[in-house]
Amino acid sequence: MDGLEVRAASADDAAAIAEVAAATFALACPPHTTPESIASFIAEHLTAAHFAEYLADPGRALVVAEQQGAAVGYAMLVHGDPYDADARAVVKRLPTTELSKLYVLASAHGSGVARDLMAAAIEAARAAGAAGIWLGTNQRNERAHRFYVKCGFERVGTKRFKVGAGWEDDYIFELALG
Numbered sequence: 001m002d003g004l005e006v007r008a009a010s011a012d013d014a015a016a017i018a019e020v021a022a023a024t025f026a027l028a029c030p031p032h033t034t035p036e037s038i039a040s041f042i043a044e045h046l047t048a049a050h051f052a053e054y055l056a057d058p059g060r061a062l063v064v065a066e067q068q069g070a071a072v073g074y075a076m077l078v079h080g081d082p083y084d085a086d087a088r089a090v091v092k093r094l095p096t097t098e099l100s101k102l103y104v105l106a107s108a109h110g111s112g113v114a115r116d117l118m119a120a121a122i123e124a125a126r127a128a129g130a131a132g133i134w135l136g137t138n139q140r141n142e143r144a145h146r147f148y149v150k151c152g153f154e155r156v157g158t159k160r161f162k163v164g165a166g167w168e169d170d171y172i173f174e175l176a177l178g
Helices: 011-028 035-045 048-056 085-090 113-127 142-150
Strands: 004-008 060-067 070-079 096-104 132-138 154-163 166-176
Touching: 004 113, 011 035, 011 048, 011 060, 011 070, 011 096, 035 154, 048 060, 060 113, 070 113, 085 154, 085 166, 096 113, 113 132, 132 142, 132 154, 142 154, 142 166
Parallel strands: 096 132
Antiparallel strands: 004 060, 060 070, 070 096, 132 166, 154 166
């Protein structure tokens, strides 16, 4: 993608990342997810104020992809042991980092932005000393599954993920960084 820059996010990026998050979160949800559940999740986790908190958290790293100065994607990593019991049971490469989010605007799908974000996320996990990186993604999101496998991840388990009032079933993928 011409003019693409992928870099570590700063506090000044919170609002732009929140805009991308609000525009992209529904793309990863299964069709039965209600608009109310999506809106609730965005309000609870993906606002500019939340991203400002995430960016200030030393246990997290955020990467932003920009084209001609406008954010087109982002990734968020959470360093440390998995908070989720199901993930703790199957994630074997410790210390670990969770790839909590990796989203790209629909207009940039297929352009290589996700690949470049993934490379930057993996590098950030390595820089934090992680031996592995893991993620959860909805079991119905086959496009994401293909992408993660292409990036070298392997499916290692399952977990549940709450969106609004409903629970979704996720696959857990893990990648060795050694």
